[in-house]
Amino acid sequence: MNALFAFALGMALWVSNAAAAETSPTLDHVTPDLSDTASLQRGVALFTNYCMGCHSMEYARYKRVADDLDIPVSLYQENLIFTGARVGDLMENAMDRKQAAAWFGAPPPDLTLEARLRGASWIYSYLRGFYQDDSRPFGVNNAVFPNVSMPHALVGLQGLCAEKPRQGQAGEPLCTRYAAEGTLSPADYDQAIYDLTNFLAYSADPIRPERERLGLFVLLFMGVFIVFAYLLNREYWKDVH
Numbered sequence: 001m002n003a004l005f006a007f008a009l010g011m012a013l014w015v016s017n018a019a020a021a022e023t024s025p026t027l028d029h030v031t032p033d034l035s036d037t038a039s040l041q042r043g044v045a046l047f048t049n050y051c052m053g054c055h056s057m058e059y060a061r062y063k064r065v066a067d068d069l070d071i072p073v074s075l076y077q078e079n080l081i082f083t084g085a086r087v088g089d090l091m092e093n094a095m096d097r098k099q100a101a102a103w104f105g106a107p108p109p110d111l112t113l114e115a116r117l118r119g120a121s122w123i124y125s126y127l128r129g130f131y132q133d134d135s136r137p138f139g140v141n142n143a144v145f146p147n148v149s150m151p152h153a154l155v156g157l158q159g160l161c162a163e164k165p166r167q168g169q170a171g172e173p174l175c176t177r178y179a180a181e182g183t184l185s186p187a188d189y190d191q192a193i194y195d196l197t198n199f200l201a202y203s204a205d206p207i208r209p210e211r212e213r214l215g216l217f218v219l220l221f222m223g224v225f226i227v228f229a230y231l232l233n234r235e236y237w238k239d240v241h
């Protein structure tokens with residue numbers, strides 16, 4: 001009976017594993033580093049220049065981002081706000097969702113919380129997953145999000161990969177044949193995508209560094225407090241025995 005049960009469990013696990021392998025794409029794994037301010041600054045610059053035309057970040061405010069990322073507000077306003085918005089405003093864009101849905105087939109979603117929805121590794125792999133596919137409306141497809149209706153926004157930087165990119169295989173180049181050249185080397189493109197991913201990880205959880213700092217204080221306080229609690233406890237019970 002036990003053996004039968006173990007066999008059934010084994011089969012169930014095997015089947016569910018096989019199903020998962022079929023549907024989930026292979027990802028390259030990255031760990032965001034919200035303390036790397038230089039990376040976050042490059043990330044917000046890329047996001048503003050290449051993504052905000054279509055995607056909003058409407059749960060974030062320019063001012064907060066400028067402060068968190070150590071960018072002087074005047075510098076931020078001059079270089080990273082193109083819409084006439086004020087620094088206190090939410091990072092919205094003017095694209096009409098209905099029209100956008102008609103243009104692209106699906107409206108570009110807001111990306112403030114995208115890193116919570118998909119995870120950093122998914123975003124990183126998605127942005128490195130575009131390749132040439134002439135059967136698609138924009139001439140590109142994506143290895144991580146098949147038949148996505150987003151054009152390859154960074155084609156000028158990466159170039160256009162002419163084959164399905166190889167992800168999740170350490171040591172192998174992502175792409176060996178290009179249909180168009182980009183301005184960045186593969187290593188520099190990876191760095192740019194890391195910075196962009198890092199920025200999206202920040203926007204999804206902007207108070208994380210603050211939380212971790214506070215947590216440390218709390219632990220330190222508890223450590224000191226416990227000494228006094230112990231001494232007080234000893235004092236109270238001294239005469240009881």
Ligand code: HEC
Nearest residue numbers: 050051053054104106107108109114148149150151153154
């Ligand atoms: C020309 C418009 C356009 C630009 C520019 C653009 N996107 Fe998109 N993006 C879209 C559309 C449309 C979708 C929805 C695709 C779908 O659902 O098929 C999308 C989807 C996405 C998704 C997946 C959302 C999901 O379903 O979870 C991510 C992540 C994303 N874009 C990131 C970016 C980043 C980062 C940039 C800047 C480098 C960028 N996009 C630039 C139009 C755009």
